Amino acid sequence: MKKLKIVTIGGGSSYTPELIEGFINRQDQLNIGEIWLVDIEDGKEKLEIVGEMAKRMVKAAGLDWQVHLTLDRREALKDADFVTTQFRVGLLDARIRDERIPYKYGMIGQETNGAGGIFKALRTIPVILGIIKDMEELCPNAWLVNFTNPAGMVTEAAIKVGGWKKTVGLCNVPIGSYKMNHKVMNNEDETLYHKYAGLNHFHWHRVWDKDGVEVTDQIIEKVFNLEEGAEAIAEVANIQKIPFTYEQIKSLGMLPCGYHRYYYITDLMFESGLEDYKKNQTRAEVVKQTEKELFELYKDPALDYKPEQLTKRGGTHYSDAACELICSIVNDKKTVMVVSTQNKGTIDDLPYDSIVEVTSYITAHGPEPLNWGSFGPEARGMLQLMKSMEELVIKAAVTGDYNTALQAFTINPLVTSGKIAKELLDEMLVANKHYLPQFASKIAELEAKGVTYIPS
Template sequence: MSSIKIVTIGGGSSYTPELIEGFIKRQHELDIRELWLVDIEDGKEKLEIVGEMAKRMVKAAGLDWDIHLTLDRREALKDADYVTTQFRVGLLDARIRDERIPLSYGMTGQETNGAGGIFKAFRTIPVILGIIEDMKELCPDAWLVNFTNPAGMVTEAAIKVGGWAKTVGLCNVPIGSFKSNHIAMGYEEDSTKLFHKYAGLNHFHWHRVWEPNGKEVTAELIERIYNPERQLDKDISDMKNIHQSPFQYEQVRHLGMLPCGYHRYYYITEQMLNEQLEAYKKHETRAETVKRTEAELFELYKDPALDYKPEQLTKRGGTHYSDAACELIASIHNDKRTEMVVSTQNNGAISDLPYDSIIEVTSVITGHGPEPHNWGSFKPAARGMLQLMKGMEETVIEAAVTGNYDAALHAFTINPLITSGDTAKEMLNVMLVANKDYLPQFKDKIAELEKAGVTFQKDW
């Protein structure tokens, strides 16, 4: 086993202890020589807090890894073998704007869906492309493991625009449904009895499930989870970080597949929006809740006696992201051929989408990267939405890369969670001005909007 250098961009994240824990668990699979945690000036304090905790965790595990904390991305990237990305451009305040501004217009406000997800992509894609330019020079053979949201669009931009084929995107949502389905079928949460086959897009996928004997139990799971007359007496919520409004049983039954938790925003938009609007009035949007939770976590992380991942991190949402990243790296490095759900090149796995598009799909993780399982075609009810969402993603990427306002407006028009028309255009303009510090590609358009009197009111 050759020794490796791993770089984590966004190293000051509250998720970093889980990442360190995941690497420690795999110490016999990964001979880590150096681990670099990278952040920006605005994240310096958090980097130092979580970095010192990471050192304590490694020391407590009896390991001699060299852990470096730096604000110099290029210094960190030199000769890296694996680069993981978990950064948030604009920090949590940008996420709060992403959620609260759309809600002020009566539309869904969410981190990766609707207008908020589009703007997160606008801010993030230019940064990932800049990281790739540095990697081409400093670590041309490294793998890029991305779990920066919106993971699917960021991964697609990295591969198709940045030209970095050795990019894999990760999400924790399939892990949550994997655990819930085992509970629903009477197994332990961490059992691996069931085989899951996922396909679709990041935060917009479906899946089917089989028993070890080859019997498909998708229909049985639909009955156990979604039929109100057969509700189980167990907590089988698939996600802890969004409101658990119940799906409409008849619709899921017609699908014949299990939906992603995020499908709630598209299948039961009214209920989800009403819940968000109530939270908006009380300043309890998910972003605001996360900001408070994160402040509490970093107070814990300051404790010089804390040398393990605290249980409170599970409240942050997104738990299991980092552990999945560690398993992905271990599987590539050792050609383990682990079955994982990742964002990767379609290569014909979903016949309803272009061959070169990026999809989220169950894959075998080999030494040369993911090999996706073939899915085939979706039934019309899912196929139409899938193709619409992929078209929206491609339009968002175009706007993020070029700063083309017309493409940005068209992305808003395509997105099912944005009511198109004059109000949507006004919202787009306000969100551009509100994000002007993080959108250099739209600089000229933002200047034009400000000259025309568009402002960002902070009393929303």
């Protein structure tokens, strides 16, 4: 059997130990020969730290895999079988700006939602398309497994713009809700059946027990019908635990994604986020400190396993999901997973070729999504609006067209439209000028008019 070559772009990420652990746990199912961890010059120190730890983990497992560290992406990609992406353009400082600048204008700042999410996509999409250009030449048969956020938009750009059909997007949020639901239902055997549909960070799901009885309403009662003042149950660490409006969720009849808080209880999420902003404790600022502590741990030459502290990072389960996805493709396991993939008629309310996040069988030829059908009006309109917004963001990222970016801002539910949206867009463009070459002429024009980025 051919030995697999797996390449990870963004190999200096704090998540890499979980990725290595996931591969080690599947050593009997994956015939791995080489793992290449790739990063950029600014990430060199972290790459060396986490890369040496990865080597220790492989050695401790008694495996002969070759772990390579490099800043040369093209060297790594040659003849790769799988390419995973977990990079952050602009590093955490860019995320901090994404989260802080909108609050200056009275809007929510968040990594993958609202203005911050749009700018993360504008920085990231050109880079994923550049990776695909290299893959076309160096590893034309490789699978691209993306868990770089915003995962849905990045995956859609890879497939629809880059033409890389063998692309699958991943997110840890469905895994978190899957585990949460089993816990609240006291189902230790994890036999509940889940069905998800929507977009990345904007999906809904329903649940059945092993006898085929739907238990969605029971979970709604346990998770959302809380006494006044009770803390909400959250499936991911990076979202404030603010309770949803019970009556609205009960009427919805589906379980929302944790990120729906930004759309269903916008006022409460803004108030909570604003307090964090004032204390210089936005999620990105907290994560930056957490990462600093993690990398101090990773430096320990005796550490040859994933530390428990990694679960505080907020993205736990991402990497393990990537390993299972690869394992299912290699072995045609037909594992049921929630992934970002082509709609193919799964959701009646969206275009056939749009990228959706849905429950799928993972086969040797990729995901086969399970039919959902149509959403009711309580979800359908929001879903279609968000997909339209994503399409505009992708177009703006590829073309550098200012007016398209402004249209995306205008229809995004978390961005206040009008003059203030334009002012926010202008400052965020200037703040990101080093990472947005496609907007270079517009940014120069804005700076000539006196637009500046003033850190707050």
